[in-house]
Amino acid sequence: MVLSRYTGARVRRKEDPRLITGSATYVDDVRLPGMTHLVVVRSPYAHARVNGIDSSRALAMSGVLAVITGEALRAVCGPLSPASEGGASDGTGKIPKPPIYAIATDMVRYVGEPVAAVIAVAPDIARDAADAVDVDYSLLPPVVDPEQARQPGAPRLYDQIENNVGMRWSRTEGKVEDAFARAEVVVRQRIRSQRLAGVPMEGRAVVAAPDPATGGLTVWTSTQAPHWSRNDIAKALGFSQNQIRAIAPEVGGAFGVKIGAYPEDFIVATAAVMLKRPVKWIETRTEGFQATHHGRDQIADIELAAGRDGKIAALRLNVLQDLGSHPKGTDLPELTGKMATGCYVIPAVEIHAEGVYTTTMAVGAYRGAGRPEAAYYIERAIDLLAGELGIDPAEVRRINFIPSERFPYQAGPGVEYDSGSYARALTVALDTAGYRELRREQEALREQGRYLGIGLASYVEICAFGPWESSTVRVEPGGAVTVFTGISPHGQGQETSFAQLVADHLGADFDRVVVHHGDTGNTPQGNGTMGSRGLVLGGGALMLSLDKLREKACRIAAHLLEASPEDVELAEGNYRIKGAPDRGVSLARIAKAAYGGSSALPPDIEPGLETTGFFRPEGETFPFGTHLAVVELFRETGEIKLPRYVSIDDCGAIVSPLLVEGQVHGGLTQGISQALFEEIRYDDNGQLLTGSLLDYTLPKAANLPMFETGHTETRTPHNPLGVKGIGEAATIGSTPAIANAVIDALAPFGIRHLDIPFTPEKIWRAMNSAP
Numbered sequence: 001m002v003l004s005r006y007t008g009a010r011v012r013r014k015e016d017p018r019l020i021t022g023s024a025t026y027v028d029d030v031r032l033p034g035m036t037h038l039v040v041v042r043s044p045y046a047h048a049r050v051n052g053i054d055s056s057r058a059l060a061m062s063g064v065l066a067v068i069t070g071e072a073l074r075a076v077c078g079p080l081s082p083a084s085e086g087g088a089s090d091g092t093g094k095i096p097k098p099p100i101y102a103i104a105t106d107m108v109r110y111v112g113e114p115v116a117a118v119i120a121v122a123p124d125i126a127r128d129a130a131d132a133v134d135v136d137y138s139l140l141p142p143v144v145d146p147e148q149a150r151q152p153g154a155p156r157l158y159d160q161i162e163n164n165v166g167m168r169w170s171r172t173e174g175k176v177e178d179a180f181a182r183a184e185v186v187v188r189q190r191i192r193s194q195r196l197a198g199v200p201m202e203g204r205a206v207v208a209a210p211d212p213a214t215g216g217l218t219v220w221t222s223t224q225a226p227h228w229s230r231n232d233i234a235k236a237l238g239f240s241q242n243q244i245r246a247i248a249p250e251v252g253g254a255f256g257v258k259i260g261a262y263p264e265d266f267i268v269a270t271a272a273v274m275l276k277r278p279v280k281w282i283e284t285r286t287e288g289f290q291a292t293h294h295g296r297d298q299i300a301d302i303e304l305a306a307g308r309d310g311k312i313a314a315l316r317l318n319v320l321q322d323l324g325s326h327p328k329g330t331d332l333p334e335l336t337g338k339m340a341t342g343c344y345v346i347p348a349v350e351i352h353a354e355g356v357y358t359t360t361m362a363v364g365a366y367r368g369a370g371r372p373e374a375a376y377y378i379e380r381a382i383d384l385l386a387g388e389l390g391i392d393p394a395e396v397r398r399i400n401f402i403p404s405e406r407f408p409y410q411a412g413p414g415v416e417y418d419s420g421s422y423a424r425a426l427t428v429a430l431d432t433a434g435y436r437e438l439r440r441e442q443e444a445l446r447e448q449g450r451y452l453g454i455g456l457a458s459y460v461e462i463c464a465f466g467p468w469e470s471s472t473v474r475v476e477p478g479g480a481v482t483v484f485t486g487i488s489p490h491g492q493g494q495e496t497s498f499a500q501l502v503a504d505h506l507g508a509d510f511d512r513v514v515v516h517h518g519d520t521g522n523t524p525q526g527n528g529t530m531g532s533r534g535l536v537l538g539g540g541a542l543m544l545s546l547d548k549l550r551e552k553a554c555r556i557a558a559h560l561l562e563a564s565p566e567d568v569e570l571a572e573g574n575y576r577i578k579g580a581p582d583r584g585v586s587l588a589r590i591a592k593a594a595y596g597g598s599s600a601l602p603p604d605i606e607p608g609l610e611t612t613g614f615f616r617p618e619g620e621t622f623p624f625g626t627h628l629a630v631v632e633l634f635r636e637t638g639e640i641k642l643p644r645y646v647s648i649d650d651c652g653a654i655v656s657p658l659l660v661e662g663q664v665h666g667g668l669t670q671g672i673s674q675a676l677f678e679e680i681r682y683d684d685n686g687q688l689l690t691g692s693l694l695d696y697t698l699p700k701a702a703n704l705p706m707f708e709t710g711h712t713e714t715r716t717p718h719n720p721l722g723v724k725g726i727g728e729a730a731t732i733g734s735t736p737a738i739a740n741a742v743i744d745a746l747a748p749f750g751i752r753h754l755d756i757p758f759t760p761e762k763i764w765r766a767m768n769s770a771p
Contacts, residue, residue: 005503005504006499006500006501006503006504006510007500007501007504007655008654008655008656008657009500009656009657010656010657010658011496011500011510011656011658012496012658013493013495013496013658013659014495014496014499014515015493015495015496019250024249024250025249025250026202026205026222026249026250026251026252027202027205027206027207027220027221027222027249027282028205028280028282029249030207030220030249030280032207032209032278033278034277034278035207035277035278035279035280036065036119036120036121036271036275036277036278036279036280037119037120037121037122037123037125037126037279037280037281038117038118038119038126038267038268038271038279038280038281039117039118039120039123039126039127039129039130039281040114040116040117040130040263040264040267040281040287040291041114041115041116041117041118041130041133041135042111042112042113042114042115042287042290042291043104043108043110043111043112043113043114043115043135043137044111045108045111045137045139045142045686046108046109046110046111046142046144046359046360046682046685046686046687047107047108047109047139047140047141047142047143047155047157047359047686048107048108048137048138048139048140049106049107049137049138049140050070050104050105050106050107050108050115050135050136050137051136051137051138052135052136053069053115053116053133053134053135053136054133054134054135054136055067055069055116055118055133055134057132057133057134058118058129058130058132058133059129061120061125061128061129061132062125063120063121063122063125064118064119064120064125064126064129065119065120065121065275065277066118066119066271066274066275067116067117067118067119067129067133068103068116068117068119068267068270068271068274069103069105069115069116070101070103070104070105070115070116071105073101073102073103073117073266073267073270074101074105076237076270076273076274077102077236077237077266077269077270078235078236078237078238079099079100079101079102079236080100080101080102080232080236080261080262080263080266081097081099081100081327082099084096084097095161095165095166095167095168096160096161097166097327097330098158098160098161098326098327100326100327101263102114102263102264102266102267102270103115103116103117103263103267107140108137109157109325109326109357109359110290110324110325110359110360110361110362110686111290111361111686111687111688112287112290112291112361112688113291113325114263114264114267114291115135116130116133116135117267117271118130118133119271119275119279123282140155141155142155142359142684142685142686143155143157143164143358143359144358144359144360144682144683144684144685144686145358146299146320146321146322146323146356146358147299147320149163149164149356149357149358150163150164150165150354150356151163155359157325157357157358157359158357161357163356164356164357164358165354165355165356165357166323166327166330166355166356166357167321167323167327167330167333167334167353167354167355168352168353168354168355169333169334169337169351169352169353169354170337170351170352170353171337171338171349171350171351171412171413172349172350172351173347173348173349173412173413174314174347174348174349175348176314176316176348176349176350178348179305179313179314179347179348180303180305180313180314180316182305182313183305183306183307183313183314184306184307184308185305185306185307185308185385185388185389186303186304186305186306187303187304187306187381187384187385187388188301188302188303189301189302189380189381189384189752189753190299190300190301191299191300191301191302191376191377191380191753191755192298192299192300192755192756193296193297193298193299193300193372193373193376193377193674193756194296194297194674194678194679194680194755194756194757195294195295195296195297195322195360195363195679195680195681196294196295196296196297196366196674196678196679196680197257197288197289197292197294197295197678197680197690197696198253198254198255198256198257198292198294198295198366198367199288199693199696199698200252200253200254200255200257200258201252201253202222202250202251202252202253203222203282203283203284203285203287203288203292204221204222204258204262204264204283204288204292205220205221205222205280205281205282205283206219206220206221206222206264206265206268206269206280206281207219207220207221207268207278207279207280207281208220208268208269208271208272208278208279209272209277209278209279210272210273210276210277210278211243211245214242214243214245215243216234216239216240216242216243216244216245217233217237217239217243217244217245217269217272217273218244218245218247219233219244219245219246219247219265219268219269220247220248220249221246221247221248221261221265222248222251222252222254222258223246223248223251223254223258223259223260223261223488223528224248224251224254224256224258224259224488224490224528224529224530225259225260225488225526225527225528225529225530226246226247226248226488226518226519226520226528227246227486227520227525227526227527227528228259228260228261228527228528229246229248229260229261229265230244230245230246230520232260232261232265232266233246233261233265233266233269236266236269237266237269237270237273244520245519245520245521246519246520247518247519247520247521248488248490248517248518248519249518250490251488251490251491251518252490252491253490253491254490254491255366255367255670256295256364256365256366256367256369256530257292257293257295257364257365257366258490259364259365259528259530260328260364262291262292263291264281264283267281268280268281285692285693286691286692289680289688289690289691289692289696290361290688290691291361292361293324293328293329293361293362293363293364293365293366294324294360294361294362294363294364294366294680295363295364295365295366295367295369296363296366296372296373296674297321297322297324297363297680298319298320298321298322298332298333298336298373299319299320300317300318300319300320300336300373300377301316301317301318302315302316302317302377302378302380302381303315303316303317303381304381304382304384304385305348306385306389308389309399310385310386310389310391310395310396310399310400311399311400312344312345312346312385312400313346313347313348314346314347314348314349314350315340315341315346315348315349315350315351315378315381316350316351317337317340317350317351317352317377318351318352318353319333319336319337319351319352319353319354319373320353320354320356321333321336321353321354321355321356321363322355322356322358322360322363323355323356323357323358323362323363324357324358324360324361324362324363325357325358325359325360325361325362326357326362327357327362328362328363328364329355329362329363329364329365329369330355331370332355332363332364332365332369332370332373333353333354333355333370334353334370335369335370335371335374335462336353336370336371336373336374336377337351337353337374338374338411338412338414338415338462339370339371339374339375339411339415339460339461339462340374340377340378341378341411341412342374342375342378342379342458342459342460343397343400343401343402343420343422343458343459343460343624344378344382344397344400344401344402345400345401345402345406346400349412359686360682360686361688365530365531367667367670367727367728367731368461368728368731368732369531369728371461371462371463371728371732372671372674372728372731372732372735375457375459375460375461375732375733375735375736376735376736376739379456379457379458379459379736379737379739379740380736380739380740380743380753382396382397382400383455383456383740383743383744384752384753387747387752393456393740394426394430394435394456397422397426397456397458397626398423398426401422401423401426401458402417402420402422403423404420404421404422404423404424407419407420415462416619417460417622418619418620418621418622418716418717418718418724419622419652419714419715419716419717420460420622420624420650420714421650421712421714422458422460422624422626424712425458425624425625425626425648425649425650425712426456426458426626428626428648428710428712429456429625429626429627429628429646429647429648429710430626430628432628432646432648432708432710433628433630433644433646433708435454435628438452438454438630439454442454446748450632451632451633451634451635451745451746451748451767452630452631452632452745453629453630453631453632453633453740453741453742453743453744453745453746453747454628454629454630454741454744455628455629455630455631455736455737455738455739455740455741455742455743455744456626456627456628456737456740457626457627457733457734457735457736457737457740458624458625458626458627458733459624459625459626459627459729459732459733459736460622460623460624461532461622461623461624461728461729461732462620462621462622463531463532463533463536463620463621463622463623463724463725463727463728464531464532464533464536464537464617464620464621464718464719464724464725465531465533465620466537466616466617466620467527467616468527468537468541468614468615468616468617469485469486469487469526469527469533469537469538469540469541469614469615470485470486470523470524470525470526470541470612470613470614470615471483471484471485471486471524471538471541471542471544471545471612471613471615472484472485472523472524472545472610472611472612472613473502473506473542473545473546473549473610473611473612473613474609474610475506475508475549475553475587475590475591475594475609475610476591477591477592477594477595478588478591478592479508479509479512479586479587479588479589479590479591479592480508480509480512480513480514481502481506481508481512481513481514481587482513482514482515482516483498483499483502483513483514483515483516483542484516484517484522484523484524485498485515485516485517485523485524485526485538485541485542486517486523486524486525486526486527486528486538486541487517487526487527487528487529487533487534487537487538488517488518488526488528488529489517489518489529489534490529492529492534492535492659492663492727493656493659493662494515494517494529494534494535494538494539495515495517496656496659497535497539497655497656497659498513498515498538498539498542499513499515500655500656501539501542501543501546501655501721502542502546505543505546505547505550505570506546506549506550506553506570506587507553507570507573507574507575507586507587508587524612524614526538531725531727531728532621532623532724532725532726532727532728532729533725534725534727535655535721535723535725536617536621536718536719536721536723536724536725537615537617537719539655539719539720539721539723540615540617540719540720540721541613541614541615542613543613543615543719543720543721544613544614544615544720545611545612545613547613547720548611548613549609549610549611550570552594552605552609552611553570553575553587553590553609554568554569554570554575555605556590556593556594556601556605556609557575557576557584557585557590559593559601559602559605560585560589560590560593561575561576561577561583561584561585563577571584573586573587574586575587575590590609591609594607594608594609595607595608595609615719617718617719618717618718619718620718621652621716621718621719621723621724621725622716622724623649623650623651623652623724623725623726623729624649624650624714624729625647625648625649625650625712625729625733626648626733627645627646627647627648627730627733627734627736627737628644628645628646628647628737629642629644629645629646629672629734629737629738629740629741630642630643630644630645630741631643631738631741631742631745632745633742633745633746633763633767635764635767635768637760637764638759638760638761638762638763638764638765638767639760639763640676640742640758640760640763642672642703642704642705642738643705644705644708645668645672645704645705645707645708645734645737646707646708646709646710647664647668647707647708647709647710647730647733647734648709648710648711648712649664649709649710649711649726649729649730649733650711650712650713650714650724651711651723651724651725651726651729652713652714652715652716652721652722652723652724652725653713653715653721653722653723654711654713654723655721655723660711660726661709663726663727663729663730664707664709664726664729664730665707665709665730666730667726667727667728667729667730667731667732667734668704668707668730668731668734669699669704670731670734671730671731671732671733671734671735671738672699672704672734672735672738673698673699674731674735674756674757675734675735675738675739675742675756675757675758676699676703676738676756676757676758676759677697677698677699677703677757677759678696678697678698678757679696679697679757680696697757735756738758739756739758742754742758742763746763746766746767749766749767749770750770750771751766751770754766
């Protein structure tokens with residue numbers, strides 16, 4: 001890679017001026033002539049039969065244009081996801097997946113499921129009319145506990161699915177039974193990773209409008225993957241893909257919960273087709289809690305077998321995933337199982353995962369998607385083992401780390417870690433924190449009746465999933481550069497990092513690079529932004545395009561300089577003769593020739609300076625790191641203070657340090673928040689108890705310390721840049737670090753485990769009920 005002044009530099013984000021001045025366009029900013037407004041009528045019950053719907057009162061209201069029921073929608077629109085045979089990568093668990101429709105017809109399976117939609121000329125009229133729609137229900141018994149849901153005789157959500165089990169996956173390596181039989185020490189623990197909500201600042205939103213040019217639709221949607229949304233909507237409505245244009249304008253956060261199309265996307269698109277008018281739907285915050293998929297929600301039983309020297313011999317893990325009402329997150333427990341061994345050499349492994357349907361909102365991807373759960377389980381188990389053996393937790397980790405010389409490392413079926421130096425990240429974290437001094441301080445404070453806790457977590461994650469990504473780069477006639485990317489950033493900052501790469505690799509002016517994304521009408525086919533894949537795959541595709549353009553630019557420069565292409569180099573922003581820095585031409589001069597008349601180029605070079613690249617990686621990447629948290633607990637109130645937090649993360653090569661820092665800060669906030677604050681809760685009737693920001697606790701800036709962040713750099717061989725991804729890493733490391741710190745602080749009370757979140761009440765009861 002050509003390095004110059006931008007790659008690796010702390011440049012400010014190009015996106016920010018329009019965002020902080022309020023000039024950016026979000027879905028709700030879309031205004032069209034004849035716009036109508038849609039409100040969804042939702043089930044107030046977790047499980048019920050729909051006997052009938054009377055919409056006569058709503059239709060009689062002035063300004064109401066239509067009421068769409070499930071039956072009416074099915075006449076126009078197919079299912080969100082058709083019936084299929086589910087499975088797992090291990091070849092087991094061939095379980096049918098039920099078809100899912102945008103509006104329920106015969107049965108509802110969670111509070112908030114759509115049962116009808118009202119379209120009116122104004123939002124307030126649509127809301128009033130939605131209240132006037134009368135739905136006749138027959139209540140059915142709900143089931144909100146996944147352990148109860150899989151028992152014989154439990155209420156079934158789908159007739160064709162036995163015991164509500166929607167997925168199974170397993171993994172076995174080595175002689176697990178022998179290892180446990182011979183073990184000198186065995187630790188066991190049941191651990192719960194609670195249900196969370198994504199709560200992006202901008203909720204979901206959709207506008208659909210007929211497109212007279214194609215006979216199809218233009219759809220503005222707050223999504224992470226506009227090409228996926230386009231494809232799904234086109235298939236459901238029977239359009240060709242080029243008749244649907246999906247646009248993701250500014251997206252105000254997503255964190256995984258805006259992957260794929262939701263019922264509202266199909267309902268709004270169907271309404272636009274039926275009414276032949278633009279239709280808008282904007283999610284309320286309550287709807288966001290009810291009907292945007294949740295994250296996490298696993299129960300894990302973990303066992304480690306080890307010797308007295310701290311060396312781990314075997315791991316057993318059973319994971320129970322609450323899938324919620326429909327199959328959106330059936331891959332999550334498999335990801336947990338694949339990453340269950342973490343950073344460690346564990347010779348014998350037995351893992352079983354099962355996903356179960358319940359009468360709650362579906363669970364899907366949320367920042368980390370299965371990998372934070374894996375890190376939480378193994379890192380808690382490592383600390384339990386350290387406590388049992390009386391060995392420092394840092395030393396137990398170091399004893400079991402995968403040695404650097406063993407990479408690439410086969411960590412399990414289909415999982416090959418690309419590169420790593422786990423011991424180095426641990427050492428840097430310990431040195432940064434002053435670990436030995438912290439332990440001495442902890443002892444001194446305990447003698448004073450103060451409860452300081454120190455928690456470590458070393459993590460590795462799988463990310464940058466393929467199968468491919470795309471990029472088109474065009475040098476304009478005046479030398480400016482336009483990039484069209486198939487990824488769809490929504491806060492990650494690729495407009496900046498891509499411009500940095502273009503400036504250095506093509507000799508372009510950083511300020512004259514424009515990056516377009518999120519519009520299927522002008523970007524190449526893409527798979528969106530998720531799973532920390534934006535720079536890894538999107539940047540890989542960009543580099544392929546830049547390589548092609550740079551080679552052509554060198555050929556044109558050679559023609560202009562009357563030299564051989566092999567003698568031309570890009571240096572200091574100019575294409576010049578090697579050894580003759582005064583003989584060179586700018587990219588603007590090359591572009592002028594590329595688009596000039598027939599005499600400007602030799603016959604063997606075609607005009608223009610534009611190319612498209614598709615990057616297919618050799619494998620996934622595996623960022624890693626070590627986090628260290630320091631907490632203090634107060635017995636009188638149960639309050640937890642977080643005076644220090646150190647994170648050392650390795651995301652491979654770093655293109656844009658400021659963007660990496662921002663991703664780490666955001667990830668730390670969300671991971672810490674899972675440990676201390678957040679939880680989605682339902683009562684036994686399936687009623688959502690945390691349906692607003694009054695009930696669902698989020699952190700404030702005052703709850704967090706100044707983060708002490710740092711990096712090691714272990715490049716990956718799987719992409720041209722050597723980058724690994726950073727979007728989820730800090731979330732994965734921070735939850736177990738906080739959990740281990742809190743349990744460490746509770747050690748004087750004989751407490752070896754508590755489930756998160758660590759609310760003040762939970763901590764107060766633990767500290768004051770101990771003998």
